[in-house]
Amino acid sequence: MKQNYFELKGVDLMKLLIKNGHIIDLKNEIDMYGDILILDGVIVQIAENIEDNEAEVIDAGGMVVSAGLIDMHVHLREPGYEYKEDIKTGTMAAVAGGFTSVCCMPNTNPVCDNQAVVSFIKSRAEKVGYCRVYPVGAITKGLKGEELSEMGEMKKEGIVAVSDDGRPVSNGSVMRRALLYASHFDLPVISHCEEFSLLDSGSMNDSETCTRLGLRPIVPAVEEAMVARDILIAEHEKKRVHIAHVSTKGSVALIRDAKKRGVQVTCETAPHYFSLTDEAVNGFDTNAKMNPPLRGNDDVEAIIEGLCDGTIDAIITDHAPHHIDEKNLEFDYALNGIVGLETSLALSITYLVKTGRMTLAEMLQKMTYNPSNILNLGLGEIALGAIADLTIFDPDEIWTVKVNEFKSKSKNSPYDGYTLSGKAHITIVEGKVMYNG
Amino acid sequence: MLSGRKDLLGIQELSREDILYILDKATEMKKVVLSDNKKIPNMQGKSLITLFYENSTRTRTSFELASKYMGASSANIAASGSSIQKGESLIDTGKTLDSMGTDVIVIRHSASGAPHLLAKNVKASVVNAGDGMNEHPTQALLDMFTIREKKGSFEGLKVAIIGDVTHSRVARSDTYALTKLGAQVFIAGPPTLLPLDFEKLGNVTICESVEEAICDADVIINLRIQLERMKSALFPTVREYSEFFGMSLDKMKFAKDDVLIMHPGPVNRGIEISSYVADCENSVINEQVTNGVSVRMAVLDILCNE
Incomplete structure (x- = not known):
């Protein structure tokens, strides 16, 4: 039945x-x-x-x-933006996509930068959630990039990492202090790499398509400059850093070199960075607007190579639900991000496994054991006692996304x-x- | 014509034949514009609204006159003083105008792609009167009309486009049109105002200097420095800009003797073009404006009747 x-x-x-x-x-x-x-x-x-x-x-x-899929980077939007998503619908989407654990980013309203919000998310997930929900706490109070948040208190309540995702920690000294302080609680710091001083109001990747559409360009160095900065801080301090949503060839190269030197850096990418290029923006499609932006063919190839050679540890979705009214706008005004939980497994199989670039087992590792290992979840494997x-x-199974x-x-x-x-x-x-x- | 399209959103989607068809029709319309009795019935019973989210003198007025010369009812909406200031979305504004029985909406907007979004959501024909840094198709059409009138044809013409290419929708639309019609485009400007891969947009050569770009040119299109679109200082001073990138009588000597001097207006005199050049015999800046009305009449006639 x-x-x-x-x-x-x-x-x-x-x-x-x-x-x-x-x-x-x-x-x-x-x-x-x-x-x-x-x-x-x-x-x-x-x-x-x-x-x-x-x-x-x-x-x-x-x-x-397979071991249950783990998505270490989603936005469940609760509290504050329940019109986009909430913990119930977000986790329903997660289990429908094969995920048994999701880690939700702290850019809610109020921001998840204190014990009370962490506790709220945990209790809501307990009550209405369909899968495990691990909150990620903010690195800085109010995601302002200024003062460190109470990471220790939040850890007691259940956070598994800290991140100011959606915004960079622009001040390098604050990031340095974050890596040092978070290490005391064995919390990985997930860095959203975006150098605002290079951003120059850009809204899509700097490319022929961008020039043709007359949109303002985002150069790859916006991401790469901060990837380089965070690697250098982590290397000097001998602390760990996890780079969020890697999207460029240059970032992959920086992280590959750093790993060879023994820097404690891990990273993730999302299916859209290995299955789409910035040409998807043609026609001013706001569902192709995200941050970091979709990149060029060379970047897509570099992301796949990075996944294959182990430079990129995890596949995440960056599931970013937005209301239709926030997308059905002029391209410049539309919000960044796409939903991903219900397409991630199929995109990874279609674009990584069916293309012969990696085995199914290798691909699954990046959606199970690796994220668990980065976050010390103790999940992500099939074994006696697990x-x-x-x-x-x-x-x-071939199916059409609707x-x-x-x-x-x-x-x-x-x-x-x-x-x-x-x-x-x-x-x-x-x-x-x-x-x- | 226009390959059966409801809207005119850009030159990119037009064929060479579409462009020539519009230019031919504009030739007939110019006779009306220059006549004593500027009235033909081609838009009688139709309505046109100009929806301008950015300032404009010539484009808005020329659309309005074009529609009036053809007997349409027209109205203007400026962003200030409308519900746009109350936060109404573009789609809602468009649907409101649609509901009033508007046949043509002429839109200018600071966001690239705004006319495309509007066109998808309204029954009315949408004409792009300039969107962000994307396209300004009727400007390109009037530029082509002017060039054809003076030079006869486009094959082998050397056209230099000088100045702020990054922020210029005119540079993009002109480049598409010139390439489709068989001309060669030479681009020069400060590297901070040249976007990536612009040479891939058509038959385009990026030049090291203004002098190189205009060498033996048949046409020089000077672009306006768009201070309003610059969010940061992309060149040190206006003084230095005019010295290296502005059009002067000295620089003009590199071009052919019968070079056409064009500018989409409004002119920043003494910056991208000196007054001596703007007002010299080779300048067709004012004729461009006359031709703008003719070309817009042609476009509106085609959209309403074909």
Whole structure:
């Protein structure tokens, strides 16, 4: 019997048996057809054939069973911007896209820069959420880039990282202090790299398309100058820094070199930076407006190379829901960002795996174990004793993106009408089926 | 014509034949403009609204006169003094005008792509009268009309476009039109005012100096320094700009003797062009304005009747 899992909000099954899965986990070198038995939310057996009469059985039908996908960079918009998205709809979109954990950025209203807001988000997620929600706290009070926020207090309440995402920490000394101070609490600092002094009111990547459309250009150095700065600070202080939404060839090169030198730098990119170029802006399509902006062919190729050679650790969505009235505007006035939770897995399969650039297992690593490892979540792998966050998907299923069918409140995606490969069908969070569609 | 389009948003989407068709029609219209009885019935019973989010003298007036010479009812909306100041969105403003039975909306806007957004959301024909740094199609058409009138044809013509190319929608539209019609475009200006890959927009050569660009030129189009669009200092002083990039009688000597001096107006005298050049025999700056009315009549006639 097919149940409406969004109504039930998770079916609590003491014992869950997943049959006939193609179990893939690069971390534990698993690539086998078989079964997984879950007891009280924990994986207790992985074998070719498990029989258990007491367990509720889910037939994976030969589909891939992966560790639950983790998106370490989303905007859930609650509190403050519930007309765009809230924790309920955002996490519904997440589980529909195969995600079992999301990390939400602090640019809410009020800003998540104190214990109370962290606590609010955690309790809302507990009450209405469909997956794990890990808040990211602000680096600075009010995202103003001036005074450090109470990172220790926020950590006690559940933040897993700090970031001023949406805005850079323009003052280098403040960023240096942030790396030093956050390290005491073992909190990674996620840096939104954007050098405002170079931005010059730009609204799209500096390119032929930009010149043709008569829009103001954003040069790649806007991102790269700050990537370089943060690498140099991290190197000197021997602290970690995580670079958010890497989009340019130059950033990939800077991070690759830094990693070779032993700098504790990690980074992420989003599917739109390896599946679209700035030509998508043609026709003044505001669903192709984001920050950092879509780049050129060389950048797309460099991003894919960076993912392949390990320079780029994680694939994130930067899920940025906006109301239609905030996008259906003159290009200059439209807000930046696109929703991504319900297309991320398919875009990664279509543009990285089906093109032969990396194996499915390698790709999954960047959406499971790697982000978990960067944030110390203790998730993202399939192993005995591991928490049973699992995603079951068909990597070969061809489907057409229809934004009106998104669970997300917002429909701002440039991929409407795209035909992609790979679809999540069952999402299990701690042994509970949170999505089955 | 116009390949069956509802709107005129840019030169980019027009074919060579579309452009020549408009120019031919404008030739007929010019006779009306120069006659004693400036009235033809081609827009009788039609309505036109000029929706200007930026200041304008010649473009707005010339659209208004063009429509009146053809018997249309017209009205003007300026951003100040309208509901735009109350925060009404462009789409809502457009739909309001649509609901009043407007046939043509002529829009000028500081944001590139605004006319395209409007066109998608209204039934009325939309004419782009300049959007941000993107296009100014009727300016390009009147420039082409003027060049053809004086030079006969475009094949092999050497046209120099000088000055602030980055902020210029005229430079873009002229470049598209000149390329489609077979002319060669030579560009010069301070590197801070030249956008990336401009040479890919058409048959364009980027030159090291103004002198190189205008060497043996048949036409020089001087661009206005758009101080209102510059958000930071892109050259040190007006004085230095006029010395190196402004058009002077001395520089003009590099061009052909019968070079046409053009400027889309309004002229910053003594900055991008000296008064001696602007007012010399080779200057057709005022004829451009006359031709603007004819060309706009042609465009409106085609949009309303074909």
